[in-house]
Amino acid sequence: MTTAQRSPATRWTRALSATAALAMLGIAGWLLHRYLQAMRWRDFSAAWSQLPARDIVASALAGMLSFAMLAAFEMQAVRLTAGERVSLRRAAFAGAVSNAIGNLLGFHAITTSAVRYRIYGPAGLGAGDIARIVGVAGMGVGLGFAVVIAGALCWEPAITDGWGRWPGLALVGALAAWWWWLGAAPRELALGGWTLKFPDARHAAVQMLIGAVEMTAAIAALYVLLPAGIAPPFVDFLPVYVAAVLAGLVSHAPGGLGVFETILLASFTQAQRPDLLAAILCYRLTYTLGPFVFGSVALAAFELRRRRCETRGAAA
Template sequence: MTDVEVKPPLLRFARLLANPALRIALPVLIVAIAVMVLHRLASNVAWGDVRADLATASVRDLAVAVGATMASFAALALYDVLAVRIVVPGIVPARIAALAGASGYAISNLLGFSWLTGSTVRYRIYSALGLDAGQVAAVIALNWSAFWMGGALIVGLLLAFHPLGLSAILPLAPALETGLGLSLLLGLGVFLAWLSQGPRRLTLMGATLTLPNLRAAVFLTAVAVADLLATGTVLYVLLPADLSQNSALFFTVFFGAVLLGLLSHAPGGLGVFEATMVIGLGAGGRSDVLAALVLYRMIYTVLPFGIAALGLGVGEAL
């Protein structure tokens, strides 16, 4: 099959996915479906019980959750600090990059549509220092590459050595989960080996992205692992004790829920994440689990958004 035969359908499909109306309508539809599923799972839960569970939340658990949130956002800030050193070395001060990274993620985590919200925050900050749209896009692309490398490492290890996690939310045999895990680890290893051979550049949709060297890629992966584990810990400590005994199962389900939420492009994975967690943990009809999910959203999503919005607002006023 020739390139002439292949490209037109692929280009038409790419243009369809890039349609602004579709990129907004599709997440809205996915959220609606996820909320319907979640409503069905919680149909036997009295919201008075959820409020009671919220009122009895442990102060210690809340403190640990807040601390884990701070650790996660420190890692998110570090994404940008490292990325600007690769894309535009010596131009962006570390404190400005950290502000852009943490604020961008805090805004997009709540509002969703990260291709618009988080990118806009970063562009507003970085353009004041002379960066153009292409350079800002390169910083964001490196952030996402770090996220996927860290995710591949964690999920690969979990699936390879602790299968039966994804089978809680997807019809997968243990052998297939193990194979997927090993494939992720192999793919990550091959990618890192490729980076070690010298300077690498990747051209996507006409834009050229300078990839990190091996040392920087390993560091970015470590930062992503820290971010993802801290994020999972926020919910892990808030869950009832009987659902947090199998940490390998929890984190496998958690990262599966995060992935589905990201792929949905729903605002913060709203509805998709919650429904996946409830199904994966077999926690339908439990008010204490719904209370934990509400607290997770308040601590990890709403609180950072409020701080970022306040900080950006004050910065604009000064």
Template sequence: MLEFLRAVARLFHRYIGWQRVGFVLSLVIIGTAVSVLYRMLHKIDINEVWRAVHATSLGDIGIAALFVAGGYFTLTFYDLFALRTIGKTHIPYRIAALAGFTSYSIGHNIGATVFTGGAVRYRIYSMYGLDAIDVAKICFVAGLTFWLGNVTVLGIGITIHPEAAGAIDQLGPGVNRAIGIGLLAILAGYLAWVFTAPREIGRGGWTVNLPNGPTTLLQIVIGIFDLMFCALAMYMLVPAEPHIDFITLAVIFVTATLLGFASHAPGGLGVFDAAMLVALWQYDKEQLLAGLLLFRLLYYLVPFALAVTIVGVREVWLSLKGTRSKIELHPVATVTKPIVTELEGDGPKSNA
């Protein structure tokens, strides 16, 4: 049976491949999101949306902004944790924070976070002796932190409130609760696996020592705080009426975020929004859309502008620093050159 499964896997990889499946899945998700958005928003009153934006309390927006800042602060620990996991202890927190914030801010908005965020990380970490393989390991461990946090939040949330996930996947409470319990069982199995012995994955020159049991618990906590800060920011921006509890919103938010992630659309644009509009059907569409627009402004556009500015200023500073170093070396060259020329000139004259 095992050999049969391996043969099927080889045939699948050879003739289909996960890349093609992922591409088709992205198209299906994006196509569905576009259809949903058109159906729900083609009659929307834009003036009502702007009125709802202006009517949003500045206090709520300010608190949401603080939660967003907390989320990005937590993201900096993704990189610090990954660096310590792969043994790069010489890189200080400030560099990990710079790489974490800029890579995620830029990657979230451009899309293909693994590649765009990886490129930003490589530009920063390469100056501290890390190569492409090291950066790939950092991306892997950071991604593992993200997924462990998601599995934990969704597992607990769906088990407690299966109806919240049902608003998106259209499955019954019993099925969703079974999914939640299954996610928690997978998480428990992984924890048991890393608790019992040191674990390593990869082959050849690319291997990663996975965090041990206690360290994995810390990894999960980092992922949970990241998601909770983001969900709290969204919670502050949705309409006050009708009231829904935070756990329900958190489950909907995380599920919508994962759908946006699976679509590979920049910032989950369209996909995340469609999922939120479908799941939070009880809200006035114009008011909910106003909240979604404010969330995109706070979580995507403002950090993106800040990250691009930081990266740009840093590149200019490094360029000027390099130019200054060349200028400081240049007078030495201009002084030594005539001396060498004079000495070379004296040789033939004396020989003559």
């Protein structure tokens, strides 16, 4: 569909989405500037130098577990949508690498789809197959968000001030209804010229379990870096982290940069912010930049190997 063919409703929706994203970025930038301006450099430098090596290693290990779960999502999505046409090894590689690159570049659906196309294309998968894989894997990540949020709200974090249990129970009920609906009969969703096949109840339960582990590991990658003096209980920190991640996704900023930091900094006092900022920057290294570098190198090696195989095949 060309720009001229788009309906007025579609154009308005895109314009409102872009306006909301720009407004969010503007507000986040203004707040972040205020927070940083009120922070003394020597306080941040001291907090950075005092980060324990064991906590940095723990953060990296938690990040590795999170990406392992993303690879597991990918393997499940490939088996559900592409059957035996793609090996699980290639699927795990695609899931880990695409998310490692997409987490930093932003526009997650676009960037991860492009990386997946480079990996799955040589195996014979087309754009429709890759869209289905993205849909099923994304569904698993969404279920992980929902399970973790539901658990945290039912646990009654202090920030909800007593009202969180009811939304938590409502979310548990919605997840149970979704699971029952999937188990009643095979479910499919037709969108345009392609069909998205939903996982059955058994696979959906596996998605919820994997998603809960993935989300918990991602949160832990930052939480373990917080000094004991400022770290809230994990269940209280969880909703703040999830809100920061979701705001970063809505803003379309690369890696949620700026928006993610602003929401986290706003949740702590000014005296705690130097320690928090040091933890966030270290987290960006262990969970965002580090995986991006490794993922980019792995993708480059994959492309080089593929081209060498094509050259040998042509020579033969």
